[in-house]
Amino acid sequence: MSTANPLPLWQPDPQRIAQAQITKFQSWAAEHHGAPALGGYPALHRWSVDELEAFWKAVTQWFDVRFTSPYARVLGDRSMPGAEWFPGATLNYAEHALRAAATRADEPALLHVDETHEPRPVTWTELRRQVGSLAAELRALGVRPGDRVSGYLPNIPQAVVALLATAAVGAVWTSCAPDFGARSVLDRFQQVEPVVLFTVDGYRYGGKEHDRRDVVTELRRELPTLRAVVHIPLLGTEAPEGALEWSDLTSADVDPVFEPVPFDHPLWVLYSSGTTGLPKAIVQSQGGILVEHLKQLGLHCDLGPGDRFFWYTSTGWMMWNFLVSGLLTGTTVILYDGSPGYPDTGAQWRIAERTGATLFGTSAAYVMACRKAEVHPSRDFDLSTVRCVATTGSPLPPDGFRWLHDEVREDLWIASVSGGTDVCSCFAGAVPTLPVHIGELQAPCLGTDLQSWDPNGTPLVDEVGELVVTNPMPSMPIHFWNDPDGSRYHDSYFAMYPGVWRHGDWITLTSRGSVIIHGRSDSTLNRQGVRMGSADIYEAVERLPEIKESLVIGVEQPDGGYWMPLFVQLAPGAALDDALLDRIKRTIREQLSPRHVPDEVIEVPGIPHTLTGKRIEVPVKRLLQGTPLDKAVNPGSVDDLELLRFYEELARKRA
Incomplete structure (x- = not known):
């Protein structure tokens, strides 16, 4: 068996395929809107993107969308951003x-x-x-x-x-x-x-009441x-x-x-x-x-x-x-x-x-x-x-x-x-x-x-x-x-x-x-499907007087896990002891969300930046995923290349 076509883990049986709404939709759209009757899903998908207006018109008819006033055409303008859908139509979700x-x-x-x-x-x-x-x-x-x-x-x-x-x-x-x-x-x-604001007085979670x-x-x-x-x-x-x-x-x-x-x-x-x-x-x-x-x-x-x-x-x-x-x-x-x-x-x-x-x-x-x-x-x-x-x-x-x-x-x-x-x-x-x-x-x-x-x-x-x-x-x-x-x-x-x-x-x-x-191909943090920008975390953490600067990275792991370390550069004289660790975690939990408390807080000699002063997040993420330094970053764009060696070394130790 070639690796290009491994055996599927599951296949729908013929009865299931016949009963699926999408099968019935395809037959109906073939009859009424020129969709391909044969070729299964790949053919239907090809048609749905090649004939965008016919496809979306078919969707509105199949599901009996009730337009209070009718539309002039399906797509008034297809440019992105700014596409104009169903101009003239009115309805209510x-x-x-x-x-x-x-x-x-x-x-x-x-x-x-x-x-x-x-x-x-x-x-x-x-x-x-x-x-x-x-x-x-x-x-x-x-x-x-x-x-x-x-x-x-x-x-x-x-x-x-x-x-x-x-x-x-x-x-x-x-x-x-x-x-x-x-x-x-x-x-x-x-x-x-x-x-208007609708609000509760509290909620229950994990067997506890939260006021x-x-x-x-x-x-x-x-x-x-x-x-x-x-x-x-x-x-x-x-x-x-x-x-x-x-x-x-x-x-x-x-x-x-x-x-x-x-x-x-x-x-x-x-x-x-x-x-x-x-x-x-x-x-x-x-x-x-x-x-x-x-x-x-x-x-x-x-x-x-x-x-x-x-x-x-x-x-x-x-x-x-x-x-x-x-x-x-x-x-x-x-x-x-x-x-x-x-x-x-x-x-x-x-x-x-x-x-x-x-x-x-x-x-x-x-x-x-x-x-x-x-x-x-x-x-x-x-x-x-x-x-x-x-x-x-x-x-x-x-x-x-x-x-x-x-x-x-x-x-x-x-x-x-x-x-x-x-x-x-x-x-x-x-x-x-x-x-x-x-x-x-x-x-x-x-x-x-x-x-x-x-x-x-x-x-x-x-x-x-x-x-x-x-x-x-x-x-x-x-x-x-x-x-x-x-x-x-x-x-x-x-x-x-x-x-x-x-x-x-x-x-x-x-x-x-x-x-x-x-x-992600960028540095957005994605914890259990809840996305948060790193900027939110920097703002909260760097209000603490002991923290000079910080860097947070979300790393997708090969086993499907997600590792989110917070790197901190401390102010002179500060120490990353248990008390400070607790305050960092409490600050994030209370001001942002419990899901974005980091997995580890790691002290670093400094935070690397671009020449225009932006923190370097994506290259550090790539280093932590095992990408070699020369492939992870353009050395000419960094304020202090030596700082990146710390993260490269950390990735090597973790691997």
Whole structure:
């Protein structure tokens, strides 16, 4: 057997292929839109990128997208950035998310699970009623289309209701998880100036209660644009003075009124950290997200009304927004609010059993933690409903594929997927009709012309290159907040290859059409799928008087692990003792997030810089991954080459 064509780990049987939505879509699109009837997924994908307008028109018809006013054409302008989708059309995302209420009134739209692991249903009728009530109250508070509404909330049904009510009135949703400290939240929300804040008094995690009332007080003080604060008493406390009670706003029995908004009207703001300055406030559109998520969830994830969709996430990660969009396909969405490993590492499998999950989504890090802890999912839990285990946040290592195959089920569709907050979707990943190969994503997604390029823009096959997308996707940002001339947006994705989206990942496209992701090609820190710029950490750590300067690096390891050391140059007379170590870790935990506490704090003689004074992050990362010094950095661009020898030596010792 040649290595170019190894045996797949899994193949869908003919019945599964025939029943997949994507198979039915292809036959229908062949009949109505000129798609190829033969040639399976590769032919369909080729058509979807070659005939972009025909493909997206077909998606809107297949999923019966309801345009309140019709579109003039599918793509008014295809240049990137700035592509113009479905000009003239108006619609509403929330209307589509609640459509199943008409046919599945008393079935669960949401299953809410906390650390007791007891699922509590919210029916489609009840979800629709609460959204109707809250949307009316938001309008009464003066919330208008385009206003921003923010949530400092865990993954609970109230967060879904608040998002959908916000979208129903045409306002713009944005959320952070309550494990974020005040500074992290303000760095995000202050940029977008919300008029309403939904907040909890605290949350439960790992068997403990975490009171967040002090943080809420600080948020109220530091967000002068707020006209209303809505209190959700998760821990049972009284509403603070001047706050409204959640129950009062969601008790009326009224039908939701859906504001028809232009296709490119903003739906929500997500945040991704650059390496300098504030997190990027990424704005995506109602229509763009609607059609992209229908395609992704309905065709790639093969979800429909009989399914139950679980993904372990928090409201601070794009996967939460993606999870909520499961409602678009009539799927029951499972919301888990709690620690991924409480009371034991097998917690997420127990939730899958208790809820009857059909698509089980988690992080690659969780799969590897289960393997390490010798969890045996199929022995200890009934996972007979689970058809697909999907992973994201970082590439799933080969051992993770083998472990899922051996420990969950041999006939298991394993979907390692990769995308980004930037598009709130996947570039590559799940295809229900294709085989799964160990360590590989099945294929690029429909409508996404994914390529691997060398520095000169030459496409590569079976070689590592930059992940690029050469055609527009509807869910690409319409703009960044507070970026009036679009320069920050342009510099984030389009500076390297004009007119082509460069994502910042290293990938290989194999000659059989699968995709391998090798981690970031830049210095963004990616911890369990939560991305943070190094600048956030420098700002916090360097406030400590003992720290002169610091350098933080996230290194993807060959075994699928992720090593994040923090290098510190100390001020004269300071010592890196236990007390200082504790303060460094506490500072990061409290001011930024517990996920970004470094694995090690290492004292260094100095931090290397470019000649223009920028810290050298990517070359140090490459040194730590074993790249020789002369290949990792251009020596003429460094202020002190000797300093880099320290990191080279450290990499040698670790290896």
